[in-house]
Each structure stands twice: as C-alpha cells, then as structure tokens.
Amino acid sequence: MLHTVNKSPFEKTTFESCLNHARPGDAVLLIEDGIYAAMKGTAMADRIAGMNGELSLYALGPDLAARGVDEGALLEGISVVDYGGFVDLVAEHDVTQTWL
Amino acid sequence: MSADAQVPESDDRKKFLYVNRRAPYGTIYALESLEVVLIGAAFDQDVSIAFFDDGVYQILKNQDTSGIGMKNFSPTYRALGDYEVTKLYVEKESLDERGLSPDDLMEITYEDEDDDWEEKPSIRVVERAKLSEIMAEQDVILSF
Amino acid sequence: MPYQLNGTVVEHDEEGYIQELDKWSKELAELIAEDEKIEMTDEHWEVVNFLRDYYEEYQIAPAVRVLIKAIKKSMGKDKGNNKYLYTLFPYGPAKQACKIAGLPKPTGCV
Numbered sequence A: 001m002l003h004t005v006n007k008s009p010f011e012k013t014t015f016e017s018c019l020n021h022a023r024p025g026d027a028v029l030l031i032e033d034g035i036y037a038a039m040k041g042t043a044m045a046d047r048i049a050g051m052n053g054e055l056s057l058y059a060l061g062p063d064l065a066a067r068g069v070d071e072g073a074l075l076e077g078i079s080v081v082d083y084g085g086f087v088d089l090v091a092e093h094d095v096t097q098t099w100l
Numbered sequence B: 001m002s003a004d005a006q007v008p009e010s011d012d013r014k015k016f017l018y019v020n021r022r023a024p025y026g027t028i029y030a031l032e033s034l035e036v037v038l039i040g041a042a043f044d045q046d047v048s049i050a051f052f053d054d055g056v057y058q059i060l061k062n063q064d065t066s067g068i069g070m071k072n073f074s075p076t077y078r079a080l081g082d083y084e085v086t087k088l089y090v091e092k093e094s095l096d097e098r099g100l101s102p103d104d105l106m107e108i109t110y111e112d113e114d115d116d117w118e119e120k121p122s123i124r125v126v127e128r129a130k131l132s133e134i135m136a137e138q139d140v141i142l143s144f
Numbered sequence C: 001m002p003y004q005l006n007g008t009v010v011e012h013d014e015e016g017y018i019q020e021l022d023k024w025s026k027e028l029a030e031l032i033a034e035d036e037k038i039e040m041t042d043e044h045w046e047v048v049n050f051l052r053d054y055y056e057e058y059q060i061a062p063a064v065r066v067l068i069k070a071i072k073k074s075m076g077k078d079k080g081n082n083k084y085l086y087t088l089f090p091y092g093p094a095k096q097a098c099k100i101a102g103l104p105k106p107t108g109c110v
Helices: A014-021 A032-038 A045-049 A061-066 A083-092 B029-043 B053-059 B092-097 B128-136 C026-035 C042-058 C064-075 C082-088 C093-101
Strands: A002-005 A027-030 A056-060 A078-081 A096-099 B015-020 B046-051 B087-091 B109-112 B118-121 B123-126 B140-143 C003-005 C008-010
Touching: A002 A014, A002 A032, A002 A083, A014 A027, A014 A032, A014 A045, A014 A096, A014 B128, A027 A032, A027 A083, A032 A056, A032 A061, A056 A061, A056 A083, A061 A078, A078 A083, A096 B140, B015 B029, B015 B053, B015 B128, B029 B046, B046 B053, B046 B128, B053 B087, B053 B092, B087 B092, B087 B128, B092 B123, B123 B128, C003 C026, C026 C093, C042 C064, C042 C082, C042 C093, C064 C082, C064 C093, C082 C093
Parallel strands: A002 A027, A002 A096, A027 A056, A056 A078, B015 B046, B015 B140, B046 B087, B087 B123
Antiparallel strands: B109 B118, C003 C008
C-alpha cells in the first residue's frame, strides 16, 4: 500500500497515525506540509529511525523546493521523487491511502 | 464469523473503506463522509467504515446539538444498516487514548437478511493491527 | 412562487421542497400534493407519515430502495414494493412523498 501524508507532523497527528497503521513493506510519500517530517534533527527523527527500514519513505521534490528545504536537510533513507515519481508510486501500489 | 467473510469473491463488487479520523462538529468532514457513504451505498459495493483517532468521537452516545445551532447527524449512523452498510470498525487504541469504552458509543445495529432478519451489532471494536490488516484488504480507501 | 397557506408564506427550493422543516402542517402537505397533482388518500398519508417518522428517528429522508425495504418490513410486502408506491406517487415515491412530507430531498437517491 502507498500512503500519502500532506500535514506537518508538528501541527497534526496525521503522520503519526499513518506510521501507526502502515504495515511493513508499505511506502509513505510525504507531500505538501507533510515534507517537514522528512527533515533531520526534528522531534520526529527518532520515530522515523525507529521504523527500521520497514517502510519506504519518499518526499515530493517540488514541495521541498517550494518550502526551501534542501535535499541535504533530509533524514537518511528518504528518497526524493518528482511528479512523475509520484505517479509511478501510485501505479506500483494496488491501493493508495490519502491521509488528510 | 465476521460478516466480511460472507461477501462473495466472484462478483465484481469492490471493497470500499471510508476512513474517519475527525471529530464531528468542528469541521465538516464527518458529515461529508456520512453523506458520501449514503450516496455511495446506491452502487452496491462492499462498504466498510473505519473510525479511529478523533473519528471515534463521531459515534459517541448522547449527542445534543441544540445549543450550537447545528444539525445533530448522529442518529443517521443508525440508518446505515438500512443502506446495507453493516461493518463499522472502531479502533480500540483510539478509544483507550481518549478514555472511552465501547459502552460510550451509540448502539448501531443492522438486520441480517441472511439470518432471518436477526438484529446484529454493526460496530466491531478492533485492535490497531487488525485495522491495518482491514485497510490492506481494500480496493479503495476514501479518507475524510 | 412560495406556497401560500391561510395567509402565511412558506418558501421552497426550485424543486418544491420546503426550506424550513418546522413550517410543515397537514394543510401544507395537501397543498404541495395538489401541486404534484396527487389527491391524498389514507394510503398516501400512511407513506407520508412513515417518512416523517423515519426522518424523526434517523434525521434523513431515505433513498427509494431503502424506503421500500423499510415499508415492506413494517407494512408487509403488499405495500413494500415498487409498483404500489409508484402507483401512489407516480414521479417517485421518495421524491414526491418526501416533498409532501416536508422533508429534504432523499439522501442517496442517484
């Protein structure tokens, strides 16, 4: 399953809930304000590291760029995708859960 | 045992899950979700609803909106059975985190056509891991 | 044109559904029925009252298939069927009967 999250983890519990319900092997794509979860040194960093590579984590490049977040500021293991990559992720997974 | 096992696999019905994670009156999401469920029920699909995080507040007992000038739509959840929506999954952890128990929820039932119209509970309290499993089984997930 | 009844005016939407549900009365129902070219009989009232009770309990006007099933359960299969209800309300039992009952348009009518 692919999950997309578009809320900042510091404003809403959406990302936390997504992590609580995702299953090993799922992919999580961070978009819009969701990308802040992908940054190094935040209060979420340990939570993400604790996933132990069970999930594939992605962040949408244009949303990073729009918010002035450099790829170098992201946690290890986060892959940056463009819109084409977003489409590929949706196509690769049977079902997409859009966390709002 | 559970009703979801009775859905025939051979037909072309898809499994639809409506995900509710928000409390009822502060935003329009809960009401919109309920209306979409009722409209979508006309399409004869295998529909389930999940309530977790603040979504569990949608089905608390004793809602009375007379003081806030909004329509109390909580009685409408009890009509879901008439629309053949009979699987309402409520996450146990979400109840626990909010100090709630299943007794705090409305009684929502359906009449089982295949079992001499016996009245059965629609609400199934499930643990988080089970809910994840249910989500993974769906063809379509609609979040509100 | 809003419905006019004993000097009071009751607004409705473009399809004839009244806007304020508490403005409903039996007399208004007769007036709406007249607009719909329906002469209200006991059988019509039975359905209209059933819908009003359903709305009171669940806060929605049921879709037609839901209405038929519910009527079948409470009044038996002689009344809980398409033919009987369409004979009473030729333009759709849910839509016409709801309008006369002073309820909103049915939820889930596609």
